[in-house]
Amino acid sequence: MSEIKFSTEAESLIQNILKRYPNDRKKSVLIPALHIAQAEFDGWLSVPVMDKVAEMLELKPIEVYEVASFYTMFNLNPVGKCVIEVCRTSSCWLRGANDIVAYIEKKLNIKNGETTKDGKFTLRTVECLGSCGTAPMLQIGEKFHENLTFEKVDEILNTHQNLEKHCTYLDATTFRKN
Amino acid sequence: MGRKILLEHINVPGINSYDVYRSKGGYASVEKAIKTMKPEDITEEVKKSGLRGRGGAGFPTGMKWSFLAKPEGKPRYLVCNADESEPGTFKDRYLMEHIPHILIEGMITSSYALGVNTAYIYIRGEYFYLVRILEKAIAEAYANGWLGKNILGSDFNLDLYVHPGAGAYICGEETALLESLEGKRGNPRIKPPFPAVAGLYGCPTVVNNVETIATVGPIVNMGGDEYAKIGVGRSTGTKLISASGHIKKPGVYEIEMGVTVEDFIYSDEYCGGILNDKKLKAVVAGGSSVPILPAHLILNTANGEKRLMTYESLSDGGFATGTMLGSGGFIVMDESTNIVKNLFTFTRFYRHESCGQCSPCREGTAWMEKILAKILGGKGEEKDVDLLWDVQRRIEGNTICPLGDAAAWPVASAIRHFRNEFEDFVRNPANQQDIKYYFHCNNIDSAAAYSSI
Ligand SMILES: Cc1cc2nc3c(=O)[nH]c(=O)nc-3n(C[C@H](O)[C@H](O)[C@H](O)COP(=O)(O)O)c2cc1C
Ligand code: FES
Numbered sequence: 001m002s003e004i005k006f007s008t009e010a011e012s013l014i015q016n017i018l019k020r021y022p023n024d025r026k027k028s029v030l031i032p033a034l035h036i037a038q039a040e041f042d043g044w045l046s047v048p049v050m051d052k053v054a055e056m057l058e059l060k061p062i063e064v065y066e067v068a069s070f071y072t073m074f075n076l077n078p079v080g081k082c083v084i085e086v087c088r089t090s091s092c093w094l095r096g097a098n099d100i101v102a103y104i105e106k107k108l109n110i111k112n113g114e115t116t117k118d119g120k121f122t123l124r125t126v127e128c129l130g131s132c133g134t135a136p137m138l139q140i141g142e143k144f145h146e147n148l149t150f151e152k153v154d155e156i157l158n159t160h161q162n163l164e165k166h167c168t169y170l171d172a173t174t175f176r177k178n
Numbered sequence: 179m180g181r182k183i184l185l186e187h188i189n190v191p192g193i194n195s196y197d198v199y200r201s202k203g204g205y206a207s208v209e210k211a212i213k214t215m216k217p218e219d220i221t222e223e224v225k226k227s228g229l230r231g232r233g234g235a236g237f238p239t240g241m242k243w244s245f246l247a248k249p250e251g252k253p254r255y256l257v258c259n260a261d262e263s264e265p266g267t268f269k270d271r272y273l274m275e276h277i278p279h280i281l282i283e284g285m286i287t288s289s290y291a292l293g294v295n296t297a298y299i300y301i302r303g304e305y306f307y308l309v310r311i312l313e314k315a316i317a318e319a320y321a322n323g324w325l326g327k328n329i330l331g332s333d334f335n336l337d338l339y340v341h342p343g344a345g346a347y348i349c350g351e352e353t354a355l356l357e358s359l360e361g362k363r364g365n366p367r368i369k370p371p372f373p374a375v376a377g378l379y380g381c382p383t384v385v386n387n388v389e390t391i392a393t394v395g396p397i398v399n400m401g402g403d404e405y406a407k408i409g410v411g412r413s414t415g416t417k418l419i420s421a422s423g424h425i426k427k428p429g430v431y432e433i434e435m436g437v438t439v440e441d442f443i444y445s446d447e448y449c450g451g452i453l454n455d456k457k458l459k460a461v462v463a464g465g466s467s468v469p470i471l472p473a474h475l476i477l478n479t480a481n482g483e484k485r486l487m488t489y490e491s492l493s494d495g496g497f498a499t500g501t502m503l504g505s506g507g508f509i510v511m512d513e514s515t516n517i518v519k520n521l522f523t524f525t526r527f528y529r530h531e532s533c534g535q536c537s538p539c540r541e542g543t544a545w546m547e548k549i550l551a552k553i554l555g556g557k558g559e560e561k562d563v564d565l566l567w568d569v570q571r572r573i574e575g576n577t578i579c580p581l582g583d584a585a586a587w588p589v590a591s592a593i594r595h596f597r598n599e600f601e602d603f604v605r606n607p608a609n610q611q612d613i614k615y616y617f618h619c620n621n622i623d624s625a626a627a628y629s630s631i
Binding site for chain 2: 020022025027028029030031032034035063066067070071072073074088089090091093094095126127128129130131132133134135139142143144169170173174175176
């Protein structure tokens with residue numbers, strides 16, 4: 001079988017969330033479980049990781065692949081430690097999102113969609129994140145950075161320079177214990 | 179100052195915590211409901227209130243509740259739609275961040291009304307920081323006896339859970355949401371059966387928006403008749419409007435239905451006027467899906483009456499000269515805005531978010547994006563504008579869910595009201611600095627993923 005191993009913390013997190021659904025509806029935990037897996041394994045879902053999730057939840061691997069490939073937040077390729085997601089939809093565009101993207105591209109010397117050679121940053125544009133009133137904005141992990149200026153972007157890039165771990169959307173304290 | 183129902187206590191320090199919320203009369207509707215009302219009385223009050231779904235479609239909530247099937251031996255579910263992904267809309271986020279307990283209170287009172295013992299809040303994955311906030315608030319509600327077994331000593335039990343999505347606008351469509359909650363791709367289901375008969379896990383289910391559910395508490399407290407006194411005609415009560423774009427004070431405003439659009443844009447109580455005192459050019463009044471209107475038609479109807487922030491007034495004139503209240507995502511554009519470029523951001527959005535089930539939507543959104551990219555890239559021809567019109571016309575009404583319509587309407591309305599701008603663009607391709615981002619940045623490279631299997 002695969003050598004992928006979840007930490008006991010991550011496993012118990014999944015078990016805890018599993019209790020939220022009827023006994024015969026375990027598949028409901030798939031999306032939360034994939035989020036936990038992505039946070040656990042360097043911010044992306046490799047095939048062995050997805051296979052492991054399938055095994056844990058008693059699903060066929062294809063049931064996991066088809067879900068992982070549908071949702072934007074799941075990465076099927078390696079990403080940098082810090083994934084910068086800049087909103088590019090109307091309200092943000094009206095307030096200068098393109099300039100923010102161009103600025104970050106220049107600072108990091110990468111194009112939208114790319115990862116820096118040192119693996120520190122990935123830059124990508126995303127669709128409306130519900131922050132239109134505080135545009136332009138970007139998201140890193142679970143955190144929203146709003147009302148962006150170039151100075152703010154500089155600061156954000158600085159504070160995310162030397163991360164030990166990948167920025168994640170959730171951690172062990174996001175969900176309460178049932 | 180207009181009357182505030184949902185945001186009455188928004189400025190009270192600590193209102194996001196249980197203790198402060200409770201001290202301001204929080205959870206009173208649960209007490210009133212369980213101790214003094216039968217479940218069907220609550221549905222009756224909601225009917226009287228005239229409350230209409232705040233997620234976008236404006237369907238009467240009381241009527242929706244009365245359709246809920248009640249077969250013996252099957253559980254019923256209440257699912258709160260916190261997917262909030264319609265561009266321009268951020269009011270649910272605001273409510274959940276600042277007054278999470280108002281949603282939880284509404285979920286409990288509504289569940290009691292519907293005979294529901296397990297309820298879920300389906301929230302878009304990008305809002306994980308809100309999952310944290312809601313989980314904390316739910317834990318407080320359990321600790322204080324508002325959730326769990328035998329609530330207030332009655333025989334009513336309720337468990338409430340938060341369930342995160344993972345980035346998909348389509349999961350805001352209620353049947354796609356239910357698919358997603360079942361751990362599947364967010365492909366909308368063919369209706370009927372409606373969720374009221376066969377929803378989550380094949381059981382009768384009510385899906386309501388965050389704001390709709392949050393309003394149930396105040397309605398139970400004040401009575402449906404009292405709530406219905408606020409507003410104009412069939413647009414009763416208050417509505418949260420997410421205001422963004424070229425205005426002095428973007429943000430979430432609670433308005434009494436019936437405020438004039440002009441007041442909403444220009445008065446200091448709301449948007450405070452156009453940024454840098456420029457001229458108003460156009461407004462998308464109800465989230466990206468609704469028709470865009472030029473300044474003269476958003477401020478006044480075609481008959482010259484002042485347009486009001488109500489379901490009826492905004493749709494006055496149909497799609498020829500009107501629009502829709504939708505989700506209340508109010509995007510304002512000043513005179514400098516290039517309508518074609520703005521449209522491109524919407525069309526790219528719908529192409530990205532189409533689930534791919536129906537050919538007219540999957541192919542049509544991609545085709546429209548391509549035509550617009552061609553125009554923006556300076557390679558457009560006059561016949562492309564007609565082609566664009568033709569493609570959008572063939573999407574509308576030909577898909578399982580309304581995402582296809584939602585993608586077509588912005589295109590149709592932009593051409594209807596601003597055709598000259600498309601033609602100008604084609605004739606003298608303008609400054610094109612914004613177009614380089616049209617290339618897909620799809621973080622899902624499925625081909626690469628599957629080639630490694
Ligand atoms: C493509 C699409 C996206 C939608 N997104 C949302 C959403 O993010 N939030 C929401 O409450 N309703 C959304 N809706 C509407 C829901 O299908 C449904 O009508 C609503 O949740 C019902 O709740 P309400 O009656 O309280 O408004 C969407 C509909 C479509 C077709
Ligand atoms: S348009 Fe960028 S957050 Fe809504």
